[in-house]
Amino acid sequence: MNNYTVEAIELTRLYGGNEAVSNVNFTLSKGEVLGFLGPNGAGKSTTMKMLTGNLAPSRGSVKICGVDMMENPKEAKALIGYLPEMRPLYKELTVDEYLVMAARLHRVSTKHIKSAVENAKERCGLGHMSKRLIENLSNGYQQRVGIAQAIIHKPMVVILDEPTVGLDPIQIRDIRALIREVGGEHSVIISTHILPEVEMVCDRVQIIDKGKLVFNGSIDVLKRQRVGNKLLIGLRNPPAIEDVLKIAGVSEAESLESGMVRVRFAEGATPAEDIVQAAVQQGWGLYQIAPDQTSLEDVFVQLTYQEQAAV
Amino acid sequence: MIINVARKELKSVFASPMGWVILSLLMFAFGTQYLNGVNDYFAVMSGAMRPAERTGVTQFVGQSVYGLASFIMLFAVPLLSMRLIAEERRSQTLPFLFSAPISLTEIVVGKFLGLVAFLSILVVFIGAMLATLNIWSDIDFGFLLANSLGLLLMVASFSALGIYFSSLTQQPVIAAILTFIALFALMMLDRFFAGDPTNIVGNLSLTRHFQSFSNGLIDSADVVYFVLFAATFLTLTVRRLDADRLRG
Numbered sequence: 001m002n003n004y005t006v007e008a009i010e011l012t013r014l015y016g017g018n019e020a021v022s023n024v025n026f027t028l029s030k031g032e033v034l035g036f037l038g039p040n041g042a043g044k045s046t047t048m049k050m051l052t053g054n055l056a057p058s059r060g061s062v063k064i065c066g067v068d069m070m071e072n073p074k075e076a077k078a079l080i081g082y083l084p085e086m087r088p089l090y091k092e093l094t095v096d097e098y099l100v101m102a103a104r105l106h107r108v109s110t111k112h113i114k115s116a117v118e119n120a121k122e123r124c125g126l127g128h129m130s131k132r133l134i135e136n137l138s139n140g141y142q143q144r145v146g147i148a149q150a151i152i153h154k155p156m157v158v159i160l161d162e163p164t165v166g167l168d169p170i171q172i173r174d175i176r177a178l179i180r181e182v183g184g185e186h187s188v189i190i191s192t193h194i195l196p197e198v199e200m201v202c203d204r205v206q207i208i209d210k211g212k213l214v215f216n217g218s219i220d221v222l223k224r225q226r227v228g229n230k231l232l233i234g235l236r237n238p239p240a241i242e243d244v245l246k247i248a249g250v251s252e253a254e255s256l257e258s259g260m261v262r263v264r265f266a267e268g269a270t271p272a273e274d275i276v277q278a279a280v281q282q283g284w285g286l287y288q289i290a291p292d293q294t295s296l297e298d299v300f301v302q303l304t305y306q307e308q309a310a311v
Numbered sequence: 312m313i314i315n316v317a318r319k320e321l322k323s324v325f326a327s328p329m330g331w332v333i334l335s336l337l338m339f340a341f342g343t344q345y346l347n348g349v350n351d352y353f354a355v356m357s358g359a360m361r362p363a364e365r366t367g368v369t370q371f372v373g374q375s376v377y378g379l380a381s382f383i384m385l386f387a388v389p390l391l392s393m394r395l396i397a398e399e400r401r402s403q404t405l406p407f408l409f410s411a412p413i414s415l416t417e418i419v420v421g422k423f424l425g426l427v428a429f430l431s432i433l434v435v436f437i438g439a440m441l442a443t444l445n446i447w448s449d450i451d452f453g454f455l456l457a458n459s460l461g462l463l464l465m466v467a468s469f470s471a472l473g474i475y476f477s478s479l480t481q482q483p484v485i486a487a488i489l490t491f492i493a494l495f496a497l498m499m500l501d502r503f504f505a506g507d508p509t510n511i512v513g514n515l516s517l518t519r520h521f522q523s524f525s526n527g528l529i530d531s532a533d534v535v536y537f538v539l540f541a542a543t544f545l546t547l548t549v550r551r552l553d554a555d556r557l558r559g
Binding site for chain 2: 049052053054055056073074075077078080082084086088089090091092093097101102104105106107149
């Protein structure tokens with residue numbers, strides 16, 4: 001037995017001959033938070049539905065802690081907590097009624113139901129909402145109820161489909177903190193198309209585009225691609241590019257339309273200090289110097305674009 | 312697990328006023344019919360001179376109340392069963408059940424039993440109401456039992472059909488209309504074949520199989536008919552939901 005909590009093996013899903021998801025392979029270990037990224041319609045939700053047994057894959061298989069979702073759906077589903085994109089809330093019930101029902105359906109034994117409900121409410125910050133009708137809760141609180149429902153039976157794997165969509169910034173921050181907290185004990189898969197979110201909460205990232213996995217790796221790899229060896233320098237009296245290139249460590253320089261200069265340097269070199277000195281000595285009028293970060297969006301576009309070019 | 316799904320259904324019927332309103336309105340209708348039945352009994356029996364014309368009070372009042380009940384259920388059951396799956400599909404709450412560790416069969420049977428449990432409240436109330444005749448008369452409890460069982464079986468069959476139509480659509484209203492039309496057709500079927508009692512199609516009629524119960528007779532053939540009827544539509548519902556999962 002390996003320690004994978006989720007194994008997806010060559011998952012493929014056809015919709016009328018079109019491959020919505022094709023040959024997706026990945027694994028998830030205990031305690032990891034996996035971010036599932038992709039543009040709209042890339043197949044994120046479809047993959048998640050297959051992982052949770054809401055949709056049968058056309059080919060391939062899903063194993064949850066070694067239990068096959070197709071062969072033993074009940075055992076496999078007992079190990080999963082799932083919050084779909086559309087929150088499956090029965091709005092005519094109160095928070096307590098709903099969570100008790102969720103606990104019962106997820107086979108929490110009768111004597112533990114009360115403590116499970118209390119625990120889930122506490123973790124999701126719902127303590128004072130117990131007797132309220134779900135219908136009357138704000139969007140953010142409804143989302144918390146959705147998450148509480150997914151973690152109530154302490155599943156091995158929690159799968160959240162776009163958990164922060166449509167929430168205000170404070171609610172988003174709370175929910176991210178909650179996801180991190182949940183990720184401590186359970187494996188978590190979240191899908192999103194908000195890139196900074198992935199950076200904040202995930203250990204690993206997968207990027208899916210047009211049903212294919214185009215990137216699968218640690219968040220650090222993505223961050224490294226993002227930072228790069230670049231400096232952005234703002235100068236009032238920019239010199240000729242040749243002068244900048246003379247500074248030790250600078251391998252490439254280009255002036256941008258905004259009057260800034262972008263400087264690339266070799267791995268390991270730290271030319272920042274030299275640049276500042278040169279600027280002061282030669283009166284370039286330095287007013288800004290900062291590492292030039294490619295936005296995650298750019299990395300994302302690069303990755304999805306590379307794949308298209310390769311095909 | 313089936314029980315938990317059934318409890319959930321019962322809870323959601325009573326979470327809104329609808330469950331209570333339906334219960335009270337129907338009981339009002341049955342109560343009125345009961346009172347009328349008792350009044351009519353005296354009027355009719357005082358005119359009936361020969362012993363052959365005289366019937367027992369149980370049969371007289373019972374038949375009129377159970378006759379009305381089976382007719383009203385024709386309208387009430389589609390209104391209750393329409394929500395079961397169509398509503399969940401529309402408000403996208405089905406994944407809640409689908410991702411819980413329960414099989415499709417358990418979900419469908421649970422929903423079915425939840426609805427039947429609600430309707431059996433009515434059956435019990437009607438039985439209790441008629442049993443009050445026993446205070447000043449000596450009534451035939453066997454007749455009541457047979458009628459109650461018949462009504463319960465028929466209502467269960469209605470519910471199974473209702474669930475199936477509810478699983479076909481996203482719109483509860485469409486499910487209700489389809490269920491009503493189908494039930495109405497099945498009830499009327501034996502009228503069309505009244506001239507030929509052995510006709511196979513006529514034998515499919517729900518009314519015909521209810522008749523022996525309403526005469527106080529528990530016929531195993533009729534019990535089997537209702538059980539098979541319900542089982543068929545429940546199976547079809549499970550298959551329909553499974554197709555959702557397979558085809559998406």
